[in-house]
Amino acid sequence: MENHLLLCILLLIPAFASSDFLVTHVRNIKKRNADNDLIVNGIEIYNMKIDSKVTSRFAHNVITSRAVNRGNVHKEVFFDVELPKTAFITNFSMTIDGVTYPGTIKEKEVAKKQYEKAVSKGQTAGLVKASGRKTEKFTVSVNVEAASKVTFELTYEELLKRQFGKYEMFIKVKPKQLVKDFEIEVNIFEPQGITELEAEGTFITNDLQNIIKKTFSEKKGHIFFKPTLDQQRTCANCSQSVLDGDFTVKYDVKRTSPDNLQIVNGYFVHFFAPTNLPNLPKNVIFVIDISGSMSGREIVQTREALLKILDDIKEDDFFNFILFGSEVHTWKETLIKATPENLDEARKFVRSIDTEGMTNLHGGIMRGIDMLNAAHEGSLVPKRSASIIIMLTDGQPNVGVSNTQDIQAHVKKAIEGKYPLYNLGFGYGVDYSFLEKMALENKGLARRIYPDSDAALQLQGFYDEVSNPMLTDVELNYPENEISDLTKNSFKHFYDGSEIVVAGRFIDSNQNSLTVDVRGEGANDALSYTTQQDAEQTAKAFQEQEYIFGDYIERLWAYLTIEQLLEKRIAATGEEKENLTAEALDLSLKYKFVTPLTSMVVTKPEDLDNQDGIADKPIEAQSPVFRHPSIASDPYYQYTSHPTWYTSVDGDPHFIISVPQKEDAICFNINETPGAVLNLINDPVTGITVNGELIGDKRANSDAKIQNTYFGKLAITNKDLDLKLTVTPEKITIQNGNEKTGFTWLDSVTLKQEGLTLIINRKKNLVLSMASSASFVIVLHQVWKKHPLHQDFLGLYTLESDKLSEQTHGLLGQFFRPIDFTILEVHPGSDPKKPDATMIVKNNELTVTRSWQKDYRNDPKRGVDIPCWFVHNNGAGLIDGVHTDYIVSSLF
Secondary structure, eight states: OOEEEEEEOOOOOOTTOOEEEEEEOOOOOOOEETTEEEEETTEEEEEEEEEEEEETTEEEEEEEEEEEEOSSSOEEEEEEEEEETTOEEEEEEEEETTEEEEEEEEEHHHHHHHHHHHHTTTOOOOEEEEOSSSEEEEEEEEEEOTTOEEEEEEEEEEEOOEETTEEEEEEEEEOSSOOSEEEEEEEEEOTTOEEEEEEEETTOOHHHHTTOEEEEETTEEEEEEOOOHHHHBSSTTOOSBSOOEEEEEEEEEOOSSSEEEEEETTEEEEEEOOOSOOOOOEEEEEEEEOSGGGTTHHHHHHHHHHHHHHHHOOTTOEEEEEEESSSEEESSSSOEEOOHHHHHHHHHHHHTOOOOSOOOHHHHHHHHHHHHHHHHHTTOSOSSOEEEEEEEESSOOOSSSOOHHHHHHHHHHHHTTSSOEEEEEESSSSOHHHHHHHHHHTTOOEEEEOOSTTHHHHHHHHHHHHSOEEEEEEEEEOOTTTEESOOOOEEEEEETTOOEEEEEEESSTTOOEEEEEEEEEOSSSEEEEEEEEEHHHHHHHTOOGGGOOSSHHHHHHHHHHHHHHHHHHHHOOHHHHHHHHHHHHHHHHHTTOBOTTEEEEEEEOTTTTOOOEEEEOOOGGGOOOOOSSSSOOOTTSOTTSSOOOEEOTTSSEEEEEEEGGGTEEEEEEOOOOTTOEEEEEEETTTTEEEEEEEEEOSSOOTTOSSOOEEEEEEEEEETTTTEEEEEOSSEEEEEETTEEEEEETTOOEEEEETTEEEEEETTTEEEEEETTSOEEEEEEEOOOTTOSSOOOEEEEEEEOGGGSOTTOBSTTGGGGSOOOOEEEEEEOOSSTTSOEEEEEETTEEEEEEEEEEEEOSSOTTTOEEEEEEEEHHHHTTTSSSOGGGGEESSOO
């Protein structure tokens, strides 16, 4: 009987995205063989190679890893690779003792059934998950007998994007152990010729700098990096590897004309990137969310970014700011020219921006559109100029028009395709799907701004990408009677340093010439000309056949077509979406691309491990990117981005603790009787305490071994502020000193007092922010009032837990400090879908189960499954002491 590993890869492709991938080691415990630095837990990776061939911007990448089991028993060997979100896997194979087990591409639903059949037998899984801003990690494993060898080979393809005048490829290197034969080789062939080639690495020391061999001449470029074992060491006698960081390759091509046309075997690709054109004046409206959720670091970073952007605005540009909280405010009544005096006044305005109220997104964006429309109708801005709207928000609309479909319809009707809308989603609390659909419907794009220390640089970086428009209304027209299956050929703006790529298929596959009509509007006059190319010119340019991989132009066309079909599919509905899906699926299967619609099945050897598994590439809104080891995260962040503690509809309180360095999570339950009060967080330095009181079902369930309990009351104390907050499913009470104020969940409130802000989002959640300290979110879960068993209950989330002191403790607080663990001996458990394993944590050896816990932040009714290692027996061996140590006498 054959066994299959299913690799379901779901890809979200953002415009302007850069490419990078991370090659990591065989993941094992760092139990080193004293006699051999190359062996980790019995496994030696003796060869690892990244081989990239780039032909006309289209990259064909092969990652090969070879390992041998040096132990005397069978071992599980892992192959981990991080891939660009813009890449499509095209092949994966494993070779064990000379026998190769190849992968095949199948339609996702067909492959899913095959996977579910395998899972029902308790077989383990591969994994693909988000691991960074631009990458997703691919993981697969296989059991290897003693003294046996295994070779993993993964192939993927991508089209390199041009940004700021260069094509860029990131190779994030992190083998985590010494590799006897490690190398990166990149061969580039560009028929236009190469003008510059760079290679650098964040981990490159002075000693390693000379190891990077870089050459280019005419059409060829070559990068080679092969450090010796001694050069890989962090020090002379160390067994740790210095290879840890980004390896970056950048290059550009010669441009004697704006166009480069290539024709091969009935397909063509057209690269369009004019140079030496003057930039157009631009008209920019910044629509900025100033709701309460933007308070703190977010609004500080926004102000910082806007001030830097004002430094870059040119005197011929026009601009304005629109702010939206509960109300909408404008800096000026119309767009203002960027004179030095106006820029100085704008800087004063930006420095004064502060947060208030809720999120009237519809009011803000419509005010911006109306202002830009009025400026054009009244000739207040130059006729030859480029207009754009940049909107930044960190939340979801909850004032005014809050239905996202209505907002999309209103915005599309008002813009009417006249200019692009760029939506920036700050953090993870935004409805990113809504922002993306609205941007794509209006010829723009959406970009997530990650809530990290460099958020201001991310904002400024996006502005830099669109700050230098050279052309508007660009159209590349091809003879309709000669071309079929053309990719996108009209573009609202062309920005300096970027590139437009169009590909298509000839109706007559023997046709060997093409004429293109190019049109656009520039700063001084219209751009209009005709260019022509024939296949013989392409063939002459491509005489160096060793640099060509297959029918690369045909594959480039297929890649670009699938990418654009998937993008159109985001905003499509009904029959149109079905047709786009069918077309993208057919191409994915034909060209063997792993896309959101297809999966890869890998046959694994039955006699070795009898395992099947799944690896799903996540959509961005479901990417588990763990950051802080707190039980929760910003409620305005996307709700699967951080691990959380929460109570669920299936009973006992569930805790999830993220372990960022492992890119994983640990979870456990606490089973106690109703009425028990548990200490969750206690920080003696800041004076913050959080306690929760359990409630039970309305009546006991006689069939259940353990009775369901939930948190029915939560209490937060801040001694420094003399603050007591009590929350139940019925009411919210805040007490400052002797002053007490009460609210219900039917209220929508923003309350600001010295040192704290309280925001109540009606029938949803509340946010308590305290100056220079952690903040908390409490989510309301409501059940059917006539339910015979269950009651309304509460969930708790923490923000910025790093602001609490190192002395913080409690059931949750103890995990605000880093925790490490190791997983060994994964094997089938009592539930065939949930394997068991041995966990080494805090010097304890625990039996744990691979499980899923519900995260209800985004969807209080259904929740989202979060994978984690479940620790049994009330977290025994994981938590300090026993769970009864955390029972306190009262909420305060």
